[in-house]
């Protein structure tokens with residue numbers, strides 16, 4: 001069992017627990033801190049932070065930004081203060097992409113309405129929500145099965161969407177007060193040299209940390225990532241990537257096999273880095289100039 005879980009999705013993106021419910025569950029599990037890290041949005045932050053006060057658990061406001069670097073690479077941003085202006089484009093494009101997926105499904109005679117989906121699932125709709133619809137229509141056994149059969153790259157209902165360029169994304173996170181951290185480094189199928197190249201490139205733009213403990217990562221993988229983080233003086237973070245019923249095999253605060261083990265001690269340096277960053281951003285802002 002872990003002390004903290006710094007990677008959690010809510011209904012603000014493609015998780016199935018509301019921010020309040022995720023925080024409540026984390027508190028019930030006895031976690032000392034939990035971060036909300038919804039995809040490309042900070043929409044769930046206020047609710048999560050207020051639930052944290054009610055349930056007596058520290059809530060870290062975060063985000064997980066999808067970027068492109070050959071493959072899709074995810075950058076977490078902790079203690080983010082503001083919306084990232086660049087993400088407005090990404091959000092609009094997601095909407096366009098979703099309309100197209102719904103049209104493809106409707107053209108096959110499936111009773112799918114994107115307007116209905118928005119009423120039901122809120123603003124931040126993604127492929128996992130289409131996966132749930134496909135499940136309900138009896139066309140898939142799970143969300144993951146829906147990806148394999150219909151929604152994944154190369155499948156019938158796959159429509160690409162725009163994501164931010166990786167350099168711009170890391171810089172935008174910093175400008176919005178977030179401490180940028182490379183998410184789940186093994187997801188990109190890179191060898192040691194390629195991963196180092198990715199890390200170095202992101203560090204040139206302000207990367208400060210790396211997610212070293214993650215659902216499904218074994219002891220050897222964790223050792224490797226922690227060594228790498230040490231070599232580059234990157235902060236270490238860890239989290240489950242909980243998505244509720246959209247990824248039912250992943251447990252909040254536990255991971256897949258109960259392997260998740262992230263010490264509270266890792267949060268202190270992250271918090272300090274955020275405080276320093278916020279101070280330097282405040283000093284830059286015109287409103288703080290001497291009057």
Ligand code: AMP
Pocket residue numbers: 014039125126127128143144145147148161243246247
């Ligand atoms: P989108 O951003 O709408 O293209 O959807 C991508 C999201 O789908 C990712 O953030 C993942 O959380 C989720 N996802 C990707 N593959 C799967 C899968 N096989 N099963 C469930 N969720 C998935």
Ligand code: FE
Pocket residue numbers: 009014039243
């Ligand atoms: Fe997701």
Ligand code: FE
Pocket residue numbers: 064074183184
């Ligand atoms: Fe991710």
Ligand code: ZN
Pocket residue numbers: 007009037064241
């Ligand atoms: Zn995630």
